[in-house]
Amino acid sequence: MEFRHLKTFQAIVKTGSFLQAAERLQYAQSTITLHIQQLEAELGVKVFLRQGKKIQLTAAGKALESHANFLLQRAALLNQEMMELVAGKTGHLRIGCVEPVASLQLPKLLVEFCRQYPKVRLTLETGVTEVISQGVAAGKLDLAICSPPTAKLGLNFTLMFYDPMALLIPESHTLSQKEQIYVSDLAGERLLLTEPNCPYRMIFEQKVLSQGINPYSGLEIMSLKALERMVVSGLGIGVMPAAIINPPPKNAVVKNISNLKLELPIGLALAAEKTIPGLALDLLIETLTKGLKSYYQTNSLSKDL
Numbered sequence: 073m074e075f076r077h078l079k080t081f082q083a084i085v086k087t088g089s090f091l092q093a094a095e096r097l098q099y100a101q102s103t104i105t106l107h108i109q110q111l112e113a114e115l116g117v118k119v120f121l122r123q124g125k126k127i128q129l130t131a132a133g134k135a136l137e138s139h140a141n142f143l144l145q146r147a148a149l150l151n152q153e154m155m156e157l158v159a160g161k162t163g164h165l166r167i168g169c170v171e172p173v174a175s176l177q178l179p180k181l182l183v184e185f186c187r188q189y190p191k192v193r194l195t196l197e198t199g200v201t202e203v204i205s206q207g208v209a210a211g212k213l214d215l216a217i218c219s220p221p222t223a224k225l226g227l228n229f230t231l232m233f234y235d236p237m238a239l240l241i242p243e244s245h246t247l248s249q250k251e252q253i254y255v256s257d258l259a260g261e262r263l264l265l266t267e268p269n270c271p272y273r274m275i276f277e278q279k280v281l282s283q284g285i286n287p288y289s290g291l292e293i294m295s296l297k298a299l300e301r302m303v304v305s306g307l308g309i310g311v312m313p314a315a316i317i318n319p320p321p322k323n324a325v326v327k328n329i330s331n332l333k334l335e336l337p338i339g340l341a342l343a344a345e346k347t348i349p350g351l352a353l354d355l356l357i358e359t360l361t362k363g364l365k366s367y368y369q370t371n372s373l374s375k376d377l
Contacts, residue, residue, distance in 0.1 A: 075147050078140045080107040081119065085137055089127065163352040164193040168204025168216035170271065171296060172316040173235070173338065173364070178217070181363040185356060192352045201271045205341050214353055216341040217360065219271040227341045232364050237272055237334035239327045240303045240310035240317050247309070252330040255283040262289045262308035264299050275336050276311050283332065287311070300324075338364075 083093035084104070094101040112118055119133035129137060169178055174196065182194060197204060197213065205221030207213035220229050241248045247257060258280065265287065266273045280287045291308060293299040296316055303310040304323050313336070320326045328334075340357060 074110075075144065077107045077111040077114075078144055080104055081111060081133075081136065082140050082144060084108070084120070084127070085129065085133075089125065164195070165215075165352055165356055166195045166197070166207075166213045167356075168197045168199060168207050168213045168218065170201060170204070170218050170338070171198055172313050173217055174198045176315055177364055181359055184363075185359045189352060189355065192356075200267070200269050202269050208341050208343060211343070214342075215357065217338065217364075218341055219275075219336050219338060221341050226344055228344055229339050229341050230361075231337055231339040232361060233338055234335035235272075235338050236314040237276060237311065237336065238314040238317065239329065240300060240312055240320065241325050241327055242303055242306045242309075243323050243325060244306055245309065247327070248325045250327075253327050254331050255280055255285050255329055258287065258309070258329075259285050262291065263287050264291050264293055264302055264308045264310045265289075266296065266299065266311075267292060267294050272313055272336055273311070276334060279332055279334060 080093060080097065080099075083096050084090060087093050087096055090104045090108075091101055093099075094104045097104070099107075108120065115132065115136070117132040118130050119136055120127045121130055178196070182196075186192070186194065197207065201216070201218035201221060204213060204216040204218055205225055205227060208216045208221075208227055209225040217232075220231075221227050239247075239253065247253055247261075250257070265276075277287055289308065293302060296312060299310050299312060300317065300321055302308065304321050310317075314326070317324075317326050340360065342357075
């Protein structure tokens with residue numbers, strides 16, 4: 073059943089004639105007649121009784137009238153929703169993001185995005201790159217803000233910034249007094265690391281192992297906040313994203329490793345192909361790219377440490 077046939081039927085009912093319906097819809101009268109003939113053929117019943125120039129609804133026509141108005145209203149709403157969807161004014165976006173970006177930088181950007189597009193629904197999932205990039209590849213997430221995903225997932229990755237890492241050292245520790253700390257200074261120290269598949273830990277281990285030092289001390293702490301508190305309590309030296317410890321907590325100091333550049337590349341991971349162009353996703357990508365690049369250009373933590 074075609075909506076144009078229902079619109080023609082509705083116009084005839086409202087105007088009371090085929091001629092006036094043709095004038096309202098700007099069709100030829102023969103087109104109006106054809107639409108009704110096609111509608112009646114599809115339904116298998118007559119919807120109008122014609123008596124000269126007068127017409128009246130059959131029982132089937134009256135039944136159709138009660139449904140036609142509802143169907144056309146729903147079609148209009150659907151059309152409006154599709155237009156808003158293509159224009160980026162509505163939809164449901166699912167975002168994956170690594171910490172600490174999700175806690176420190178993302179809230180402000182999402183508040184502004186939701187203010188501009190209040191009909192867009194957002195779902196935020198935090199996790200390590202391995203998990204959220206797999207979510208994008210499986211279609212469970214629309215995008216991920218993370219370190220470069222594994223190539224076998226087939227995702228597109230656009231670099232946005234480098235997130236610096238640093239050491240958080242208890243004030244009572246001898247290394248807190250040193251002007252410069254080198255990789256060799258970490259030999260034998262109790263290092264507090266995040267979970268094994270955390271990209272920050274992975275980049276740190278790769279860099280330190282290449283210098284002949286094994287950083288593993290048997291302590292793995294899944295929460296960055298808990299890791300910070302363990303350092304303050306004097307348990308050991310924390311290896312953390314610099315953003316989350318700037319400024320440093322009381323009774324602890326932040327230090328760089330002088331002969332080692334610790335930075336984690338962060339960017340947007342997206343599926344290689346999008347099925348519908350012009351979605352709110354495009355507007356969100358634009359918001360995130362501009363906002364995060366601007367933040368890290370004006371708040372370069374690596375320069376402050």
